[in-house]
Amino acid sequence: MSGLGKKVVDVTFKASKNIDWEGMAKLLVSDEARKEFTTLCRTFDEVNSTLQTKFSQEPEPIDWEYYRKVIGSLLVDMYKEANESVEIPKFVDTITPQYKPKFDALLVELKEAEEKSLKESERLEKEIAEVQELKQKISTMTADEYFEKHPELKKKFDDEIRNDYWGY
Numbered sequence: 001m002s003g004l005g006k007k008v009v010d011v012t013f014k015a016s017k018n019i020d021w022e023g024m025a026k027l028l029v030s031d032e033a034r035k036e037f038t039t040l041c042r043t044f045d046e047v048n049s050t051l052q053t054k055f056s057q058e059p060e061p062i063d064w065e066y067y068r069k070v071i072g073s074l075l076v077d078m079y080k081e082a083n084e085s086v087e088i089p090k091f092v093d094t095i096t097p098q099y100k101p102k103f104d105a106l107l108v109e110l111k112e113a114e115e116k117s118l119k120e121s122e123r124l125e126k127e128i129a130e131v132q133e134l135k136q137k138i139s140t141m142t143a144d145e146y147f148e149k150h151p152e153l154k155k156k157f158d159d160e161i162r163n164d165y166w167g168y
Contacts, residue, residue, distance in 0.1 A: 019044075 021041055028034050062083070067076045137145075147154035160166070 025034070025037060028037055062080075064076060064080050067079075134141075
């Protein structure tokens with residue numbers, strides 16, 4: 001296996017293990033998003049499979065002797081010399097170093113946004129629970145019970161009464 005081929009296979013294998021497809025699927029809400037996500041998963045699997053099969057295999061060596069017998073040695077020797085003189089340049093990755101810091105910054109920003117979202121979701125869940133509790137008790141609740149939970153409103157009403165302000 002060539003060095004580049006092995007590296008590509010290793011990277012794709014690691015990438016496929018690190019992706020939480022189930023976790024991402026749970027975040028989807030609409031049917032259209034689910035269809036797009038399924039397409040993305042299928043495409044990823046196809047590309048991953050292609051990379052693993054294409055780049056994991058060494059090309060079969062050319063049987064020069066067979067072609068010498070069939071075609072003739074002069075022409076085959078010329079092609080063999082041309083084939084051996086071909087130098088395949090090594091791939092030098094200049095893109096990753098440029099975008100890695102940007103990607104890392106986006107990951108940090110994503111984590112912050114996720115934490116903020118979770119805190120907001122928690123706050124909203126509490127607010128929903130309070131509203132549902134209030135909805136159940138509203139028909140039997142007295143003003144004193146309500147003011148006990150919302151002392152700021154009691155203070156506001158007391159201030160308005162004390163200042164002789166009756167809302168008109």
